[in-house]
Amino acid sequence: MGTFDAEGVYHPRPVVADDLDEATLEDAVVRSIVDFDDGDIVEGTVVKIDRDEVLLDIGFKSEGVIPARELSIRNDVDPYEVVSLGDRIEALVLQKEDKEGRLVLSKKRAQYERAWGTIEKIKEANGVVKGPVIEVVKGGLIVDIGLRGFLPASLVELRRVRELQPYVGRVIEAKIIELDRNRNNVVLSRRAWLEETQREQRGDFLANLKPGERRRGVVSSVVNFGAFVDLGGMDGLIHVSELSWKHVDHPSSVVQVGDEVEVEVLDVDLEKERISLSLKNTQVDPWQEFANTHHVGELVYGRITKLVPFGAFVQVGDGIEGLVHISEMAVHHVDLPEQVVQPGEELWVKIIDIDLQRRRISLSIKQAAEGGDVSAEYRDAFGEHAYDEQGNYIGYDYSTAEFTPETEAQAAWADYQPEVEGTTTADEGQSAEPSDD
Incomplete structure (x- = not known):
């Protein structure tokens, strides 16, 4: 073959010595021309690049022509981006001689033929x-x-x-x-x-994941029954019941796709490759917090959330509801809860039992009227004169003109105070029976 100069011009190799062993020049020429047929794959050197074609020297009597459309499987490519002068490439013979006498070749079809053989082997393996x-x-x-x-x-x-x-x-x-x-x-x-690549990684990931440990992750999807969290290679599920200590209508009200969260691992199923997670376990348990800061016999302020045949539920804390049994609604017999309270009404109740394990609080409206120790979070709302030396609530002196209910809590408490002259107050050891109204 010849060479290329600095401008990329091809110069055939000059003959400087008689090194032919053949008897005649014609024999030498015949022996130097490669033999091929249409459909064969040949190899040659790129000797010229134009916008619409490339010339390839394959040792034939003339260079082969590769039209631009036959250079690559990509559409509308620039020939200069596909080949360079001097490149050795393969091409498939489309026509040994077209109507213009040219040898027409295709680089992409040679690549296609080679690729099929390789790809079939890869598929089999x-x-x-x-x-x-x-x-x-x-x-x-x-x-x-x-x-x-x-x-x-x-x-x-x-x-x-x-x-x-x-x-x-x-x-x-x-x-x-x-x-x-x-x-x-x-x-x-x-x-x-x-999936195949991550299968082995998932096995190692699951083996190193232990129930009780906490991990950070990103919410990858939210569905009706919970939220999936990407822990860094694998997704775990936070069931809707594990999203919050509060009631959750839909997971989207708690988390959104893309949120970064800290979760606790509840369970790892190696066989099914499933991870169960909890978001609420990383948060303060409001029931435990309530139990730590309140005690039986204490007065708390709440709002009626729901009436049921056997009583009424009262919200006494963030996400905390207790039950006032119908027998604890009034000192007199009550047939229906709505005879005493209505949903949305705010009032004082006394804690008569806290069952932390079952997450149940029993409350009493009628016992709240007897007075008692007011929960710490409400004490600032009342004057010091409302408590005795032990901190028990003893009510207000309605005979003084100085008293004016200043808060909604005070007004609600007043509903349970004696309003008729001559009735004793709770600090005298007697309970005041509320009127039927």
């Missing part, structure tokens, strides 16, 4: 192909694996991807899930490769 994403098409991506491999959008990631354009130019790995040479059809799955 359940291997992996690798190549750049070259195009976004309807329903997925085209990957250059020596030929055009189709990667459906649903198989790009472990979850459905909405925006495909950012993948163009990325080199990805994928499994071959469908191969049909007659139809020129190659279907790939990157998701299958990701």
